Amino acid sequence: MAVAIQLAAAPWLPLHFVPAGNLLGVLPILIVGGGAVLVLLADLMVPRRGNLVLPVATAVVLLGALGTAAGQWAVHAANPIVFNGAYADDRFALFADFVILITALAVVALSPGYLRRRGMEEGEYYILLLASVTGMLVLTGALNLIVVFLGIELLSIPLYVLAGFARDEPLPQEAAMKYLLLGGFASGFLVYGMALIYGETGHTGLVAIHHVLTATAVSQQFDPMLLAGIALLAVGLSFKVSAAPFHWWTPDVYQGSPALVTTFMSVATKVAAFAVFLRLFSATLAPYRAEWQVPIAVVAIISMVFGNVVALAQTSVKRLLAYSGIAQAGYVMIGLAVGRPDGTEASLYYLAAYAFMNTGAFAVITILSRRGEDCDRYSQLSGLGRRQPALAGLMAIFMLSLAGFPLTVGFFGKFFLFSAAIHDGQLPLAIWGILTSAVSLFYYLRVILIMFSGVPEAATEPEVQVAGVTLGGAALAAPDSAVAVGVPAGLVVVLAGAGTLVLGIFPALIYTLLQGITVVHG
Amino acid sequence: MLSAYIPLLVFLAIVLAFGVGITAASNLLGPRHPTKAKGLPYECGIVPSASARRRFAVTFYLTAMLFIVFDVEAVFLYPWAVLLRSTLHLFGLIEMLVFIALLAVGLAYVWRKGALEWD
Numbered sequence: 001m002a003v004a005i006q007l008a009a010a011p012w013l014p015l016h017f018v019p020a021g022n023l024l025g026v027l028p029i030l031i032v033g034g035g036a037v038l039v040l041l042a043d044l045m046v047p048r049r050g051n052l053v054l055p056v057a058t059a060v061v062l063l064g065a066l067g068t069a070a071g072q073w074a075v076h077a078a079n080p081i082v083f084n085g086a087y088a089d090d091r092f093a094l095f096a097d098f099v100i101l102i103t104a105l106a107v108v109a110l111s112p113g114y115l116r117r118r119g120m121e122e123g124e125y126y127i128l129l130l131a132s133v134t135g136m137l138v139l140t141g142a143l144n145l146i147v148v149f150l151g152i153e154l155l156s157i158p159l160y161v162l163a164g165f166a167r168d169e170p171l172p173q174e175a176a177m178k179y180l181l182l183g184g185f186a187s188g189f190l191v192y193g194m195a196l197i198y199g200e201t202g203h204t205g206l207v208a209i210h211h212v213l214t215a216t217a218v219s220q221q222f223d224p225m226l227l228a229g230i231a232l233l234a235v236g237l238s239f240k241v242s243a244a245p246f247h248w249w250t251p252d253v254y255q256g257s258p259a260l261v262t263t264f265m266s267v268a269t270k271v272a273a274f275a276v277f278l279r280l281f282s283a284t285l286a287p288y289r290a291e292w293q294v295p296i297a298v299v300a301i302i303s304m305v306f307g308n309v310v311a312l313a314q315t316s317v318k319r320l321l322a323y324s325g326i327a328q329a330g331y332v333m334i335g336l337a338v339g340r341p342d343g344t345e346a347s348l349y350y351l352a353a354y355a356f357m358n359t360g361a362f363a364v365i366t367i368l369s370r371r372g373e374d375c376d377r378y379s380q381l382s383g384l385g386r387r388q389p390a391l392a393g394l395m396a397i398f399m400l401s402l403a404g405f406p407l408t409v410g411f412f413g414k415f416f417l418f419s420a421a422i423h424d425g426q427l428p429l430a431i432w433g434i435l436t437s438a439v440s441l442f443y444y445l446r447v448i449l450i451m452f453s454g455v456p457e458a459a460t461e462p463e464v465q466v467a468g469v470t471l472g473g474a475a476l477a478a479p480d481s482a483v484a485v486g487v488p489a490g491l492v493v494v495l496a497g498a499g500t501l502v503l504g505i506f507p508a509l510i511y512t513l514l515q516g517i518t519v520v521h522g
Numbered sequence: 523m524l525s526a527y528i529p530l531l532v533f534l535a536i537v538l539a540f541g542v543g544i545t546a547a548s549n550l551l552g553p554r555h556p557t558k559a560k561g562l563p564y565e566c567g568i569v570p571s572a573s574a575r576r577r578f579a580v581t582f583y584l585t586a587m588l589f590i591v592f593d594v595e596a597v598f599l600y601p602w603a604v605l606l607r608s609t610l611h612l613f614g615l616i617e618m619l620v621f622i623a624l625l626a627v628g629l630a631y632v633w634r635k636g637a638l639e640w641d
Contacts, residue, residue: 040627041627041630044635
């Protein structure tokens with residue numbers, strides 16, 4: 001920073017390029033992006049496997065970005081737009097940044113133990129994670145279609161690699177390939193939509209587009225090409241948030257990817273993609289709300305119905321959580337379809353709630369995963385209540401919260417969304433939401449039932465012995481003895497559980513943050 | 523507004539008709555005396571020695587990928603070098619140094635990981 005300020009005094013420097021405020025505005029991105037480079041260099045210096053240098057360095061980078069973002073929140077810049085209208089560090093972006101960075105921190109805390117158990121200890125894991133987080137931070141504050149696309153690609157490309165990170169197993173390879181091909185396809189939709197919108201408005205900046213649309217919306221002459229652009233944009237983003245009917249990649253990718261990558265993918269990616277979805281539709285494209293509201297609402301209803309009904313038939317835990325994720329995307333889209341500030345607030349609240357409960361649920365899955373195989377069959381959960389009552393109890397809390405049970409954060413998340421829909425007069429959205437929530441109870445409760453009623457899985461399977469050896473005998477000495485939960489991993493699960501409960505009793509803790517949140521658009 | 527694109531549509535139609543027409547005309551009107559030598563795939567005038575559908579070592583792809591990265595760097599460097607003194611000044615120099623530093627980190631990475639070894 002000091003260098004930039006000093007140089008600013010020199011007359012031969014084109015000042016308008018980089019005033020110091022611009023760099024301050026994107027400081028979290030710079031920290032995470034630069035951190036990725038430093039972690040890469042650290043990986044070259046300390047090639048020895050299994051040490052904690054890389055995870056600790058990654059956590060420090062993420063904490064630094066989190067602290068900077070908190071500072072930006074506290075300062076609350078009067079004009080958060082930087083880089084000539086390409087990026088905004090408004091409170092909307094910062095709130096999404098918080099959720100993304102905290103989720104990433106939880107994932108990093110779970111990583112060393114999980115990677116060791118699954119035999120995937122490679123430094124690239126942390127580098128790719130940080131690169132993906134960089135893309136997400138770019139996305140939350142993007143104020144230009146080009147920057148949106150840049151952010152989407154920067155977050156997706158590392159994830160394609162991470163999805164196939166368990167290189168010697170067939171399912172992750174399939175997952176990575178499917179994610180890459182379908183992700184590229186979705187990016188095509190997205191960029192085509194952007195091209196059409198640019199073609200009709202003559203701008204890529206969201207602020208300028210908003211002004212053009214405000215002017216044309218008054219005349220009530222809706223251009224078919226512009227509408228096609230908006231539709232393509234919606235398709236591309238629906239793919240990224242895995243909303244039905246654009247969700248076909250989700251179950252295979254979520255099941256095939258290593259459980260911890262799925263955790264990151266299902267929470268952080270969804271938050272980042274919804275952040276840009278909300279900004280684009282609720283803010284930039286608000287003048288055309290009458291045109292896109294019904295299609296978005298239909299996608300929300302299809303997601304809720306399809307995700308919840310198909311989840312009933314699943315026999316794989318990860319697929320169950322994938323379909324549950326599709327349904328949860330549908331709930332968040334209620335707030336998107338409502339479109340007004342209370343809809344945006346409800347969506348953001350639900351995303352924060354989702355981060356707590358879904359990270360927690362997946363964290364339990366990663367803790368139970370073994371070499372060569374993630375915890376994916378119901379039989380692996382059966383009897384967990386006896387072997388590991390604390391872990392099973394926390395998992396039960398996450399399941400109840402995902403189902404929207406009172407006294408959990410999921411209840412208030414759904415409450416705010418449904419009440420926003422009712423206030424907006426969109427009764428069908430609320431009714432479908434409540435009906436499908438009732439359906440979802442069945443499969444969430446089944447997980448709890450299996451954990452607390454079934455007998456522990458027979459310990460004759462070879463992977464148990466392998467795990468016992470790799471963990472230095474710390475894990476499974478006897479067939480139904482407890483799984484060793486590392487301190488950081490345990491902390492993540494306990495904190496996620498505490499968050500789920502505390503925010504379920506005091507929802508105002510987050511909701512007051514969201515009141516009057518500013519979304520820069522025009 | 524859509525009517526502005528009609529010339530484009532007409533142009534597209536002409537292009538399609540021209541392409542199809544030329545190919546069809548040469549197929550219908552041109553004389554054909556096929557021999558075995560004429561039917562061979564053209565490989566710079568050298569007689570093909572084996573089938574083209576064989577497996578290549580994966581190192582070729584790795585090398586090609588690395589080449590593209592540093593080739594793109596060179597593509598950026600040319601216009602930058604032309605404009606450096608006249609318009610970009612110190613700002614451009616710093617920007618390019620950051621860019622090259624990032625690529626250098628990438629080079630160090632592939633080097634250290636052994637991606638530059640042929641075996």
